[in-house]
Amino acid sequence: MPLIPVRSRSTSSISSRVRMLVAPAVLAAVLSCATAATTGQRIQDALPRESDLPGWKLRDAPRSFQGTDISLLGPEKAALAARFRLEAAARMSFVWYSDPGRELSLELYEAPSALDAFGLMGRLDPIHEPEGITVANADDACCTDRVLRFRKGRFCGIVSVGTGSREARKDMLACAESVCAALMSTGERLPSDVDTFGGESDRFRVSYYPEGLGFIPSSGAFFMRRRIKDGLAISVIYARKDSPGQALREFTGALAGSGALELRDAGTRRIAQKRLEGGGVLMITIEREWIFGVTDAPDERVAAATIEKLREELPPVPAGTG
Numbered sequence: 001m002p003l004i005p006v007r008s009r010s011t012s013s014i015s016s017r018v019r020m021l022v023a024p025a026v027l028a029a030v031l032s033c034a035t036a037a038t039t040g041q042r043i044q045d046a047l048p049r050e051s052d053l054p055g056w057k058l059r060d061a062p063r064s065f066q067g068t069d070i071s072l073l074g075p076e077k078a079a080l081a082a083r084f085r086l087e088a089a090a091r092m093s094f095v096w097y098s099d100p101g102r103e104l105s106l107e108l109y110e111a112p113s114a115l116d117a118f119g120l121m122g123r124l125d126p127i128h129e130p131e132g133i134t135v136a137n138a139d140d141a142c143c144t145d146r147v148l149r150f151r152k153g154r155f156c157g158i159v160s161v162g163t164g165s166r167e168a169r170k171d172m173l174a175c176a177e178s179v180c181a182a183l184m185s186t187g188e189r190l191p192s193d194v195d196t197f198g199g200e201s202d203r204f205r206v207s208y209y210p211e212g213l214g215f216i217p218s219s220g221a222f223f224m225r226r227r228i229k230d231g232l233a234i235s236v237i238y239a240r241k242d243s244p245g246q247a248l249r250e251f252t253g254a255l256a257g258s259g260a261l262e263l264r265d266a267g268t269r270r271i272a273q274k275r276l277e278g279g280g281v282l283m284i285t286i287e288r289e290w291i292f293g294v295t296d297a298p299d300e301r302v303a304a305a306t307i308e309k310l311r312e313e314l315p316p317v318p319a320g321t322g
Contacts, residue, residue: 043088043110046182056094064090083211084116101164104171108157114188119208121149121156132204137180142204148172152183193240198225218253238292251286
């Protein structure tokens, strides 16, 4: 029987198999890096160091939260995290070197979009009436005596000082501006709807409710703007839907079910209202794709008059759309 030579595997064959095994791993690594690049910087990269805040030293080291860990922020913050789909959060605190009663705390949040970050910012400290403030490199900012809120892109933060701080605003600004300087700008802008019935100068009075308003049945996402005129404070609520048909469906849905509104005018104005538990009057109407109105008005007369003024402030119909 003739001998059949046994051929050894060639070097090229082995290297080819190695390449087949290695290629998927390399591809996965490349895709992982590409994904990380598109998601932007990590929240930890923007946290200030002691060298960024002269005179301050760490009291509590940075602690970050991601995924289900965000629930550790506490029930209220965890609920907001769910509403605005937060991706990460971090907190830390400082104390002044020569004065332990001078304290500074920072909470920083990362949202999936600029609108979500804006909405969270408006809901972080709803108890006190804020005022607008300029923070270098921030897109939006406002403050009270001891709390400063700011937003840059899809990040928003809250800086607070202790009661022992003698230079509260200076301290809060230094911290907020350090964070905003470290955050990269993505160029993402808020939708123009945010500034309806107002403008950027008083944007700090706007809150965003992606989950809808609890006192309006079947409501979708809404903005709420606090307006103060002639000593009277009224909350204006508004939303631009995808089409007039959708606006009408949502308005009709508010007339049914538990807590439904009562139809006040079934004509072209289509106005509905109800009295809230706190005693204020809620009144809404629709115009084209807009649903808007007021809540906590002192009476029906003021509510109706305000609605007609708001109707005049609606953005004009774009040319060529009828």
